[in-house]
């Protein structure tokens with residue numbers, strides 16, 4: 300999978316993504332990440348890519364042509380028209396489901412806006428998906444594109460060493476993850492739940508699923524509505540005094 304990021308701050312995205320698990324995946328050639336500097340496509344001698352907005356108002360806007368030329372430099376190299384994701388609070392809210400859908404693509408282009416945004420005309424011409432990472436306003440699209448690339452990359456086979464964990468964790472079946480513990484068995488007077496030391500796998504699995512359900516009911520009841528609970532589990536929840 301090849302990620303291309305159109306940005307005014309290539310170092311920011313490359314430094315952030317070239318580390319840890321994603322960095323290792325790049326080194327192992329499971330994916331590539333390329334940042335294209337929109338400023339390299341400036342069409343004036345001062346290398347400016349922003350200008351005042353028609354109709355007045357505060358702030359500057361990124362011009363259409365440098366963005367278009369930067370996009371074209373990538374599109375020319377792709378076999379088929381790649382999806383172009385524009386990061387914006389006006390987009391559809393990013394979710395695990397969207398990450399799974401994007402993970403099926405071979406090429407993805409992320410367009411990061413700055414200042415007050417980008418001239419609408421180029422957005423109309425090149426953008427296929429408008430995506431927001433949440434209801435708050437950031438200074439640019441770089442962090443959202445890094446968030447998305449991280450979430451998508453870890454779904455690519457081989458990126459996580461154990462593929463099981465991508466499948467079974469939080470948001471699988473709309474449940475949050477159960478609590479987990481490592482050594483020591485007792486830490487500052489707090490003991491690991493007895494059942495986890497029992498070695499009884501079926502009981503452990505049952506306990507973990509119950510914990511997931513209880514956690515979801517407490518923290519994200521909206522998710523629980525979409526989870527497929529058995530009648531027994533629904534009863535367990537109804538009888539749980541903590542909720």
Ligand code: ADE
Pocket residue numbers: 386387388430431432433434435436437438439440443
């Ligand atoms: N750009 C600025 N804020 C954003 C957000 N919340 N999501 C995606 N892109 C953004």
